[in-house]
Amino acid sequence: MKIVLLQTGKTADKYISEGVADYLARITRMTGFEIITVPDLKYTGKMPPAEQTLREGRAILNCIRNDDYVVLLDRKGKALDTIEFANELQKLLLMPKKRVLFLIGGAWGVSEEVYKRANFILSLSKMTFSHQMVRLLFMEQLYRALTIIKGIPYHHE
């Protein structure tokens, strides 16, 4: 079982890249993990948000395999605390699936088609954060959940 983070567009901020790289190194020491980045669309400046989201959605769906378990990160999804998330993740990792794929949309969220493909919609926060910041948040939370599953001291309840 492999964990995948599927994200849309390059990471623009250097400090986000550095933070993500830090957690990436820690996570890959613990489990099979990969980040897949759907390239930025060109000419989005003149594109209506709905059009951009639709096109990004198609590119996202191309990266998803039929038997992936897809967890969409969306602020309107189900809010779990860290222990609940770790328990959920542990269950997912025991499923007879090849990949659990966490998905972060673009600046305008995800298309209806992508929404429908999601098996679970997880909220990291009721608040809106930039989709760049969400990457860092997710990496910290995935690392934290893995330390709980593996009994490594990191999380204080």
Added chain:
Amino acid sequence: MKIVLLQTGKTADKYISEGVADYLARITRMTGFEIITVPDLKYTGKMPPAEQTLREGRAILNCIRNDDYVVLLDRKGKALDTIEFANELQKLLLMPKKRVLFLIGGAWGVSEEVYKRANFILSLSKMTFSHQMVRLLFMEQLYRALTIIKGIPYHHE
């Protein structure tokens, strides 16, 4: 009216410092804002968490003025979405107080005394994030709320 972020201990991670500095520059262009850091306690390695939290709490209370409006950031507090947070902040900024003080505790949270001093307890997420990461999260969310209050394009609903 000034906004203050009161935090406990140095920022250890370089990428967190860089991200915070980025938002600090943007926020201070928009409003009066200051970050106050309560120094790390010494010899915490041998100290029980309750003792550390109590001592940190006293140092925190020393930095709070009688007429500050104190918003404690705690995952068990009230969850607001970004628009609700912006509305709440706008109301706070109109109060006849000198400072709205946002407070982030240490690695083990805050003491009972500090909890009692808080006028409002705000949850950025049900999940636990490192108190270092919470700084960056808070800065992004404060910046986002200020752009909404001031009608600057940044937030997509």
